[in-house]
Every structure is written in structure tokens, then in C-alpha cells.
Amino acid sequence: xxxxxxxxxxxxxxxxxxxxxxxxxxxxxxxxxxxxxxxxxxxxxxxxxxxxxxxxxxxxxxxxxxxxxxxxxxxxxxxxxxxxxxxxxxxxxxxxxxxxxxxxxxxxxxxxxxxxxxxxxxxxxxxxxxxxxxxxxxxxxxxxxxxxxxxxxxxxxxxxxxxxxxxxxxxxxxxxxxxxxxxxxxxxxxxxxxxxxxxxxxxxxxxxxxxxxxxxxxxxxxxxxxxxxxxxxxxxxxxxxxxxxxxxxxxxxxxxxxxxxxxxxxxxxxxxxxxxxxxxxxxxxxxxxxxxxxxxxxxxxxxxxxxxxxxxxxxxxxxxxxxxx
Ligand code: DGY
Numbered sequence: 001x002x003x004x005x006x007x008x009x010x011x012x013x014x015x016x017x018x019x020x021x022x023x024x025x026x027x028x029x030x031x032x033x034x035x036x037x038x039x040x041x042x043x044x045x046x047x048x049x050x051x052x053x054x055x056x057x058x059x060x061x062x063x064x065x066x067x068x069x070x071x072x073x074x075x076x077x078x079x080x081x082x083x084x085x086x087x088x089x090x091x092x093x094x095x096x097x098x099x100x101x102x103x104x105x106x107x108x109x110x111x112x113x114x115x116x117x118x119x120x121x122x123x124x125x126x127x128x129x130x131x132x133x134x135x136x137x138x139x140x141x142x143x144x145x146x147x148x149x150x151x152x153x154x155x156x157x158x159x160x161x162x163x164x165x166x167x168x169x170x171x172x173x174x175x176x177x178x179x180x181x182x183x184x185x186x187x188x189x190x191x192x193x194x195x196x197x198x199x200x201x202x203x204x205x206x207x208x209x210x211x212x213x214x215x216x217x218x219x220x221x222x223x224x225x226x227x228x229x230x231x232x233x234x235x236x237x238x239x240x241x242x243x244x245x246x247x248x249x250x251x252x253x254x255x256x257x258x259x260x261x262x263x264x265x266x267x268x269x270x271x272x273x274x275x276x277x278x279x280x281x282x283x284x285x286x287x288x289x290x291x292x293x294x295x296x297x298x299x300x301x302x303x304x305x306x307x308x309x310x311x312x313x314x315x316x317x318x319x320x321x322x323x324x325x
Contacts, residue, residue: 009053009315014040014061017081018297021304025056028312042067049075054314056307059084065092077314079307081300083107085324086217086244093325100325101310104163106302111293112167115212115242118266119156119172121287122238123210124148125264128284149209149238149263152176157208159224160215160243161187161195168212169193180207183215205232210240217244227252236263242293245271254279257286268293 013025014034025031034040034048045061054077057063063078068089077099080088085102093100121127125146132138132146156172158165158181169179170193179195182204186197198204201224205211211233215221225239226249233239239262241248250271256262266287270276273291280286294300310320 009311010051011054011056011311012048012052013056014045014048015058015081017056017304017307018301020301021308024305024308025311028308029054042070046070046072053077054079054311056081056311057087058082059087061087063088063093065089068092068096068098071096071098077101077311077320079310079320081303081307082294084216084244086246088325090325098325099314099320099323101307101314101320101322102324103303103306104322106299106306107294108163108167110296110299111164111242112171114268114289114293114295115164115168115214115240116171118240118242118268118287118289119151119210119212119238122240122264122266122285123151125285127287131284149236151210153178154209155180155207157181157204157211158195159183159201159204159211159213159221159247161192161197162214164242165212165214166193168214169195177210180204201229202232205229206234208233208237210238212240213243213247215243215247217246222246223249225249225253227255230256230261233262235261238262238264238266240266242268245269245273245276250277250280254283257283 011029059082156177161181264285268289313320
């Protein structure tokens with residue numbers, strides 16, 4: 001009698017992914033897909049997981065300790081199509097024996113590009129300039145109009161020096177900036193971009209004409225940019241956030257932007273996004289983007305294919321390469 005074909009594992013993918021990723025998933029697994037219009041509630045997340053062996057989630061699906069506790073017992077693995085894992089209670093996942101993977105390598109260059117785009121937009125007052133052109137209020141070129149901050153010789157302070165922080169450092173060096181960074185411990189190695197390490201955050205802040213955040217969200221980094229830390233930056237500094245919104249105390253940042261303590265800010269991520277503190281919208285000296293960090297076809301495809309690699313490893317009994325729980 002011919003051998004029964006092995007049943008493919010069943011996977012639910014909560015948001016639509018680039019076509020090549022969906023094709024690769026559907027070739028290997030029995031797949032069902034969610035939609036992009038719905039922000040799933042906890043009970044919808046659980047209902048969609050029914051009968052699944054694994055889930056592919058994004059940062060939009062909040063896997064709290066409660067959701068993880070109620071997941072169907074068949075679900076043994078979750079691949080998140082993101083480097084950030086703050087939407088998943090990793091401790092709860094570990095104690096349930098749920099394997100979780102993320103997509104670190106794939107996000108680096110695209111996110112560094114957006115960080116640098118915001119550094120340039122904020123220092124060169126691009127949003128103000130664009131508004132002038134769009135609203136037909138540009139009086140024409142003037143010698144002292146919209147003067148910004150030149151980057152050459154300025155000091156860039158990076159909070160976090162992982163893949164993205166290092167990629168931003170490389171761009172900054174090419175622009176003639178001096179790079180400084182802070183993180184839990186120093187790093188060494190021949191491939192690291194030239195940068196000065198500061199063990200204490202306050203020492204980094206003191207030398208940061210431009211401060212750019214590249215640390216994960218967590219209890220140690222929540223509200224890292226607050227009234228006290230902003231006061232330690234050089235007057236007229238610029239703050240850029242492409243990491244997570246909760247690293248910034250919005251009240252403190254808005255006060256510093258309004259009062260002139262900061263020259264400008266550039267934000268790609270927001271606490272409670274897509275809602276954001278509405279005061280940002282009317283501030284001329286902040287460049288605002290809608291969480292575009294990884295938004296290139298190549299990057300989102302790379303992230304999705306990392307999910308596929310991790311799923312394949314898991315179901316073939318190998319250690320998933322990007323396991324975080
Ligand atoms: C991530 O991968 O965590 C990013 O925020 C998605 O753009």
C-alpha cells in the first residue's frame with residue numbers, strides 16, 4: 001500500500017504578506033490568512049488560532065500572557081514578522097513551552113535608511129519646507145530662509161548599537177559625523193563602525209547633537225527620552241525615534257520642541273500608534289512618518305522569508321535560527 005502523504009502543518013497568517021512569502025508558505029503548509037483591515041481583538045486572535053500548529057503574527061497582534069494561556073494546545077510555535085517582540089509576552093510563551101521567532105537581520109538597512117531620512121528631514125527642516133510649497137506660501141528663495149543644522153562635524157548619539165544602530169553609524173560617518181553610542185555593554189570587533197562607547201546614558205546625551213533611538217522597548221527603555229534626559233542634551237539638539245513609541249515621554253518631547261530646547265525631532269513610531277499625541281500634528285519642527293522603517297518590498301519579503309525559514313526549521317526538528325523564546 002502506498003505510504004499516506006504526511007499531513008502538512010496548519011498555519012494562520014494574521015496579516016497579508018508579500019506575494020512570494022505567501023506563496024512559499026502555502027507551498028509548504030496548510031495556510032489561512034487574515035486581512036489588513038481588522039485589528040484583531042484577543043478573542044479574534046484565539047478564534048483564528050483554532051486548529052493551527054503555528055501562527056505568523058505581526059506587531060499588530062498582541063499576544064499577552066492571557067492570550068498565550070488560552071491559545072489552543074495545538075499551537076506550538078509563533079513566528080512574528082518583526083524584529084520587535086514587545087507585542088508578545090515572551091516570559092509567558094517560555095513558561096508555556098511556546099517557541100517564538102523574530103526577524104532581526106532582515107530589517108537593518110531599511111530601518112537605518114528611515115532613521116537617516118528623519119535625521120536629514122529634522123535637521124534640514126524638510127517638513128516646514130514641504131508645507132510651504134504645498135500650501136503655496138513659499139515667497140521664493142531667501143538667504144536666511146529655513147536655515148537648518150548641517151551634519152558635517154556634528155555628533156550623533158545612538159542609544160543601542162545592534163545591527164540597526166551600526167547601520168545608522170555607517171551612514172553618519174559617510175556624512176562626516178562623529179558617532180557615539182550607549183548600550184548595556186561595550187562591543188569590539190573589526191567590522192564595527194568607528195564610534196565612541198559611553199557606559200552611562202548621561203555621558204552620551206551630553207555629546208549628542210542628534211540623538212537616535214535603536215533600543216528595544218522594555219522596562220529599562222520605557223520613557224528613556226523624558227524631561228530629565230532631554231535637559232542633558234546640548235541646546236538645540238535633534239531627537240529621532242525609529243524604535244518604539246514608548247521609549248519617548250511625549251509630553252516632555254513636545255514641551256522641549258515647543259520651548260526651543262530642542263531644534264527638531266523626527267518620529268516614525270508612536271505610543272499607541274496609529275493614534276498619536278495630536279499636538280505633534282501642529283508642531284512645525286517635527287517630521288512625522290507612519291512607521292515606515294521596514295517598508296520596502298525587499299525588506300518585507302526578507303522578513304517574511306525569515307518567518308518561513310524559522311517555521312521550516314521548527315517543523316523539521318531543527319533549532320529555529322531566530323528563536324527568542
Ligand atoms: C519591526 O520589525 O519590529 C518593525 O518595527 C516593523 O517595521
